[in-house]
Amino acid sequence: MAKDNLTAVLYGINDIRLEQRPIPVPKENQVLLAMDVVGICGSDVHYLVNGRIGPFVVEKPMVIGHEAAGTVVQCGKAVKHLKVGDKVAIEPGISCRMCSYCKSGSYHLCPTLTFCATPPDDGNLARYYVHDADFCHKLPSNMNLEEGALMEPLSVGVHACKRANVQIGSVCLVLGAGPIGLVTLLSAKGMGASKVIITDIVQHRLDLAKQLGADQTILIEKGMTDDQIVAKVKQLLGEEPTISFDCTGQEQCVRVAICATKSGGVVVLIGMGKFEMTIPLAGALIREVDIRGVFRYCNDYPTAIEMVKTGRVNVKPLVTHHFKIEETEAAFEMAKSGKGNPVKILIHANPNWTPSK
CATH class of the missing domain: 3.40.50.720 (NAD(P)-binding Rossmann-like Domain)
Structure with missing residues (x-):
């Protein structure tokens, strides 16, 4: 079993560090993911620069990142719809599934919703990460993991439309x-x-x-x-x-x-x-x-994936810059400064990733 779980952790204003953390163990309804791609969102930069967004305040070290895709490497015993090797887009908000909002289909309004990289919840910019399997969306064979990471922002547009x-x-x-x-x-x-x-x-x-x-x-x-x-x-x-x-x-x-x-x-x-x-x-x-x-998205990942799968939408031109996870600080510095005219910056957590020629 791999031991390298390099993780990007926000400690406070303009203080982001890389550190090794234990590889998490999935619960019965979760999957362990080898993370591949994590995009930088404006909210990530806002937490880095200001330490807060409204009532959400970074009060303890928090793993950053929520626009992500990865590969399943281990399944909890109750997981049936995914298997080892599946590539998935990660929907970062997890609801209780029991309240009136969840039961009526508006799970994004769940009062106990947890969301990656929204204090106090950790995000997923790491080599390995566990997530509830029902919020992991399998990617079709004609979509790559970079496109998978972009399903998070695309779902915002889909929900708004x-x-x-x-x-x-x-x-x-x-x-x-x-x-x-x-x-x-x-x-x-x-x-x-x-x-x-x-x-x-x-x-x-x-x-x-x-x-x-x-x-x-x-x-x-x-x-x-x-x-x-x-x-x-x-x-x-x-x-x-x-x-x-x-x-x-x-x-x-x-x-x-x-x-x-x-x-x-x-x-x-x-x-x-x-x-x-x-x-x-x-x-x-x-x-x-x-x-x-509009508040994020709800039941919109399948639509977003279908739009890309069928060619109705091409998200690839949004990606302007790539960094390795070891270069996380430089990636965020670019996002903060705007130098190089970035639109969507992707950070690659997979240690085997190499830039395409």
């Missing part, structure tokens, strides 16, 4: 072309949206969005007013969007989403911003614009 009821003919506005904005774009196009326009303050992100299928892009320049942005959206689309997604959490973007959306349309708020904002709520009410929130 399901909340908005995106369908053939939908006209969508996406505010923010970071990783979540880009997967929302991919999901909307994959579900049949006829037009998607996306905004950002950084041109290289918009260039990638165009590559991924955006019909129009808008570079938001400093000093642009809400009305100017709304007018630009309508001008480029030739009509008002029926659905708008805010993927930034910025107050101006929330206002623009509400003002730009066609009467009777839907605004979905994905980005986590200030607890309180000033928004044109009366304008939304008299035009019957629905405002819907």
